[in-house]
Amino acid sequence: xxxxxxxxxxxxxxxxxxxxxxxxxxxxxxxxxxxxxxxxxxxxxxxxxxxxxxxxxxxxxxxxxxxxxxxxxxxxxxxxxxxxxxxxxxxxxxxxxxxxxxxxxxxxxxxxxxxxxxxxxxxxxxxxxxxxxxxxxxxxxxxxxxxxxxxxxxxxxxxxxxxxxxxxxxxxxxxxxxxxxxxxxxxxxxxxxxxxxxxxxxxxxxxxxxxxxxxxxxxxxxxxxxxxxxxxxxxxxxxxxxxxxxxxxxxxxxxxxxxxxxxxxxxxxxxxxxxxxxxxxx
Amino acid sequence: xxxxxxxxxxxxxxxxxxxxxxxxxxxxxxxxxxxxxxxxxxxxxxxxxxxxxxxxxxxxxxxxxxxxxxxxxxxxxxxxxxxxxxxxxxxxxxxxxxxxxxxxxxxxxxxxxxxxxxxxxxxxxxxxxxxxxxxxxxxxxxxxxxxxxxxxxxxxxxxxxxxxxxxxxxxxxxxxxxxxxxxxxxxxxxxxxxxxxxxxxxxxxxxxxxxxxxxxxxxxxxxxxxxxxxxxxxxxxxxxxxxxxxxxxxxxxxxxxxxxxxxxxxxxxxxxxxxxx
Numbered sequence: 001x002x003x004x005x006x007x008x009x010x011x012x013x014x015x016x017x018x019x020x021x022x023x024x025x026x027x028x029x030x031x032x033x034x035x036x037x038x039x040x041x042x043x044x045x046x047x048x049x050x051x052x053x054x055x056x057x058x059x060x061x062x063x064x065x066x067x068x069x070x071x072x073x074x075x076x077x078x079x080x081x082x083x084x085x086x087x088x089x090x091x092x093x094x095x096x097x098x099x100x101x102x103x104x105x106x107x108x109x110x111x112x113x114x115x116x117x118x119x120x121x122x123x124x125x126x127x128x129x130x131x132x133x134x135x136x137x138x139x140x141x142x143x144x145x146x147x148x149x150x151x152x153x154x155x156x157x158x159x160x161x162x163x164x165x166x167x168x169x170x171x172x173x174x175x176x177x178x179x180x181x182x183x184x185x186x187x188x189x190x191x192x193x194x195x196x197x198x199x200x201x202x203x204x205x206x207x208x209x210x211x212x213x214x215x216x217x218x219x220x221x222x223x224x225x226x227x228x229x230x231x232x233x234x235x236x237x238x239x240x241x242x243x244x245x246x247x248x249x250x251x252x253x254x255x256x257x258x259x260x261x262x263x264x265x266x267x268x269x270x271x272x273x274x275x276x277x278x279x280x281x282x
Numbered sequence: 283x284x285x286x287x288x289x290x291x292x293x294x295x296x297x298x299x300x301x302x303x304x305x306x307x308x309x310x311x312x313x314x315x316x317x318x319x320x321x322x323x324x325x326x327x328x329x330x331x332x333x334x335x336x337x338x339x340x341x342x343x344x345x346x347x348x349x350x351x352x353x354x355x356x357x358x359x360x361x362x363x364x365x366x367x368x369x370x371x372x373x374x375x376x377x378x379x380x381x382x383x384x385x386x387x388x389x390x391x392x393x394x395x396x397x398x399x400x401x402x403x404x405x406x407x408x409x410x411x412x413x414x415x416x417x418x419x420x421x422x423x424x425x426x427x428x429x430x431x432x433x434x435x436x437x438x439x440x441x442x443x444x445x446x447x448x449x450x451x452x453x454x455x456x457x458x459x460x461x462x463x464x465x466x467x468x469x470x471x472x473x474x475x476x477x478x479x480x481x482x483x484x485x486x487x488x489x490x491x492x493x494x495x496x497x498x499x500x501x502x503x504x505x506x507x508x509x510x511x512x513x514x515x516x517x518x519x520x521x522x523x524x525x526x527x528x529x530x531x532x533x534x535x536x537x538x539x540x541x542x543x544x545x546x547x548x549x550x551x552x553x554x555x556x557x558x559x
Contacts, residue, residue: 013417015417016417038449039449039450039451039452040419040420040421040422040425040447040448040449040452041418041419041421041422045419045420091420091447092366092368092420094366094368143295145319145320146365146366147319148319169420169446169447172443172446172447173319173365173366173443173446174319174475175317175318175319175475175515175516176475176477176517177318177515177516177517178318178319179475180517202447202448202449202450203476203478205478205520241449241450241451242449242450243449243450243453243478245520246478246519246520246521246540247520247524249540250521250524250540250544253540253544254544254547254548257544257548259547259548259551268520269520269521269523269524269527270523272524273523273524273527273528276524276528276531276547277527277528277530277531279551280528280531280533280547280550280551281530281531
């Protein structure tokens with residue numbers, strides 16, 4: 001069952017001369033880990049803003065076509081109603097943090113939903129621990145580093161325990177090891193609790209391995225949509241200029257040179273190393 | 283040239299960000315400063331244009347101690363592009379944003395016009411000349427911030443996380459540009475977490491941890507040393523990760539380049555004629 005579904009979605013920002021997304025029709029299934037990628041300025045962020053109703057309710061502008069999220073028609077339901085189902089982690093954490101302490105920022109959404117105090121305490125601590133910022137809970141978000149702020153933004157969305165989490169380059173300010181840990185936490189929530197994840201990323205080296213659905217956009221349109229292994233191995237993906245994981249690229253090059261590595265296209269270095277060991281062992 | 287002599291820096295809130303850093307960066311070098319969040323990378327580079335002054339030790343840029351000149355004077359030679367573009371953009375149009383620095387440095391109007399056009403084209407922003415920077419995507423805003431600094435042609439360029447939000451093609455353009463800087467004997471310093479970008483450029487890598495430099499050398503050496511990487515909590519580039527796992531096959535360990543990797547693997551395979559080839 002699709003938890004996000006759009007049909008011919010086209011959107012133009014107020015004052016914009018051309019649509020930022022055009023004729024977008026996608027289905028993201030319940031419990032999927034979907035990755036959206038594509039060249040900078042291709043409409044990824046704009047599409048995410050439609051998923052929680054910021055478009056059209058906050059940004060206004062002109063929205064055409066159909067969009068439903070968690071069986072709610074986005075154009076007919078307000079942001080606060082959609083927020084119960086969809087959490088959005090923004091690209092720039094400064095745009096979403098405002099409270100005087102980390103803890104208060106993480107609790108804010110729950111307060112708005114009227115979650116009982118005990119439950120709120122439990123969920124806030126859970127989210128702070130998962131994202132590794134429990135020790136920062138008394139600090140003011142504005143005095144934290146970019147990477148720490150991103151953890152706070154992620155924690156505040158996780159605490160809401162929405163059915164769908166949309167993350168727009170959520171770890172761009174984090175070092176790779178910290179980013180990896182965050183992606184593992186999100187992957188775990190996806191696997192264990194069936195939370196649907198929509199992740200916008202350029203760094204496929206880090207993230208392709210978690211995805212079971214990948215969407216590639218270019219100039220406001222969906223150009224490729226399907227399973228990550230087939231899509232990232234395709235000539236089209238390479239030509240659009242998305243950053244194919246190095247392991248996948250190396251596999252393609254070796255196959256072309258006549259090396260037979262098997263039919264499972266690797267998405268990570270571990271997967272390719274396993275294939276190579278099999279072929280190269282003396 | 284940048285000379286750093288045993289500097290220490292503590293923020294007003296008591297965080298000791300630099301604990302004895304010494305290094306020399308020569309003209310024309312391309313240096314990537316890497317390390318975990320909080321290792322002191324951004325604090326270090328903010329000393330190079332005088333935004334921060336050391337509590338102890340000294341920093342010399344082209345032989346002049348940074349405490350003896352203003353940030354304004356230093357910035358003519360040292361261009362700094364922040365991690366978050368929203369910390370530096372404020373003009374109504376992209377064009378005005380790029381012209382701002384040039385006007386401040388007193389360039390003539392006809393030069394300003396030419397430089398703005400050059401920077402717009404270089405970074406693929408020509409179509410946004412009259413657009414507000416705040417209408418652009420995150421990756422595009424990042425490029426506007428970069429264009430506004432490149433326009434005045436500083437001798438030393440410091441880029442804090444330049445690849446954030448950039449797609450593959452933009453990164454490739456950035457790489458080409460840095461190589462051009464190098465050819466003109468200009469210095470580029472990047473602070474970055476992007477190991478794949480570093481693997482593709484093979485610059486000199488300074489690895490920082492806990493306010494100190496823990497490794498200094500060519501990327502191919504630093505990014506393939508498992509002990510150093512574990513100590514500084516760095517994830518190696520994918521190609522290096524693959525070769526680190528092939529230790530029981532007679533493959534070398536220090537490989538970060540994908541074309542090099544292909545050559546080595548094919549060579550190994552050719553030595554085994556009856557395998558699946």
